[in-house]
Amino acid sequence: MASRMDRAQAVVAIGELFREHGYHGTSYGQITAATGLGKGSLYNHFPNGKEDMTRAVLAHVHGWFEDNVFGVLASKTDPMEAVDQMFVQVDDYFRSGRRLCLLGAFSLYDVRTAFDAEIVSYFSRWVETLAGCLKRGGLSAKESKVQAMACMVDIQGGLLMAHAFDDAAIFTSSLARSAKTLRAAMGDRVPA
Structure with a gap:
């Protein structure tokens, strides 16, 4: 698991996951593994889930x-x-x-x-x-x-x-x- 990232670092990591796996092919498990953030932290940074993540990316x-x-x-x-x-x-x-x-x-x-x-x-x-x-x-x-x-x-x-x-x-x-x-x-x- 990656070390825990701040929001800006997470945005970059999530962007690379989207590049590699596509929007629908990127799972929350992959996102948590790449960012070191649990689902609660992800929803804290991105309240609307993958849609907010995508807009940030x-x-x-x-x-x-x-x-x-x-x-x-x-x-x-x-x-x-x-x-x-x-x-x-x-x-x-x-x-x-x-x-x-x-x-x-x-x-x-x-x-x-x-x-x-x-x-x-x-x-x-x-x-x-x-x-x-x-x-x-x-x-x-x-x-x-x-x-x-x-x-x-x-x-x-x-x-x-x-x-x-x-x-x-x-x-x-x-x-x-x-x-x-x-x-x-x-x-x-x-x-x-």
Whole structure:
């Protein structure tokens, strides 16, 4: 049994269980074993059970991306530098393709309807901030949106295929191709 975790640590551990076993496949026994928290402590931290746990996990993931990806894309002056940093952070977060995107996985499960707002918010924020960065890089509003959505398809599709084929190189190759595409799209259009 794991040593007893505080709520923040438990949220991270529960998120990893959801990644590994899915929402419905994760049992309270697995959660108590991973967190060191008994059912009473879990309900103290998460009064509505797995639903509260899931909302906390999704908020944690969204917060990490806000700090490390979305915020960088929105605030960095140099759009190419921001895009490059996004790819570094994404590769790190998804452990070079060995870690599934929890929100992507949830969007495929029957739990989607319960957490639709969180899932849509996460992906919309990513597409919007990336498109804004690409627009600062000289692309038209329409092209920025198209390129941002294509990048999301590369990232999420790369993760899914890497997991399906148990080959993380699929993800790293997809990231590299997407980075090259975005850099070429901005090319000489980056304002001086």
